[in-house]
Amino acid sequence: MKNLLTTLGICLLSLMTLTISAAEEKKAEPQCPVSGKAISKDHSVSYKGAEVYFCCPKCPKAFEMDTKKYAAKANHQLVQTDQAKQVKCPITGRPDREDKAVTVNGVEVNFCCGNCLKAANEAEDKVVLLFNDKAFEKGFKVTE
Template sequence: MFKKISAFLAVALIAGVVVATEADTKKTVQCVVANKAADMSKSVDYKDGKVYFCCGGCAGKFAKSEKKFAVKANHQLVATKQYEQKLCPFSSKPADPAKATEVAGVKVAFCCDGCKGKVESTQGDEAKMKLVFTDAKFAKAFKKVAKKK
């Protein structure tokens, strides 16, 4: 009986941590148009995922000019764990987790210290995001997370 209760509590604890982590991630998501907290009920489909906005007006602006907001939208897809990194965004070689740095709150890994240094020597989150999350680099280095069955 004790083992069953312990197992149940362990499963409940793990489930709670997963839910809390997902909630924390979504709480910190920023609108890709306005620099405000995103409302998870305001979204549009983008690259087989969802991009979140602070209001319907920003969703409309994004729909009219996706290309203008692509860097921030690509970043948000990774920040919300809809996409994950597979390769170095510069070389398309396997990324080394030991050669990672944060880009606007998202951990990004590189193949070597040279590629990592390009980002670390760049000033400001916006400039760093433009190095890593352009459409071309995003297509090479990041892939959609497979849905759990």
Template sequence: MKKRTGSTLLVAGFGLVFGLSVAWAVEVSGAKCPVSDGPAQEGSSVDYRGGKLFFCCNKCPQAFAGNQAKYATQANLQLATTGQAQQGKCPISGKGVKENTALDVGGVSVTFCCNGCRKKVDGAEGDAQLDLVFSDKAFDKAFTVSSN
């Protein structure tokens, strides 16, 4: 009887560990390294804002750690791209969002509280547009990160 109980606990424990590792899996396909803009790899990552930030190589985490402010917008974008960050509020105003205001920003569907905020972001281009939505200030207003 004790053998069976031990085996049952071993199998249950393995199932729990396996289940948790699957639940924490993040899809990095299509994600870009926040430092080099190259394809992100699962083998090179650091903890960031309660999620995982992925890099293209083992050198980029050091560059990121040396100047997080420089790479924050791209890092926050990656959290959203990989599904670790979910939007709940407008990145401009911090107010609730309306579904009919969606705009693609860096490959992420972003919604706003009103068409005025949407227009502000839509009128910006490139890095300026990304900064409006994914800078630390905007990200803190609008997104929450699921724990890894």
């Protein structure tokens, strides 16, 4: 009986570990920068040498009318959809380190130092801090 309970406990612990690992590995789905809804590749706009995707035909028009308002979310989507890659720390523009990282809506962002990591962790809106146009220019590059 003791062996059975031990075996059941080990199986349950293994199952819980697998479930947690799968949840951690699941990447957040890209969202429309205008509405926050799921994207459709049927609705897109060329942006910074790549494509930003939207949920419906109305959102691209809103994006084009006020691109600056939606830039951070659009830049985040470019990285999330693998159209842009991180090349440096988005805060300083210095070389980034993998041991100084935070995940922002499914995108891992690396920093050059603990101070930048702390600033990111303390930010109320990490997307705006790390993917605004200035940060995007410093830390990311659209891939071809």
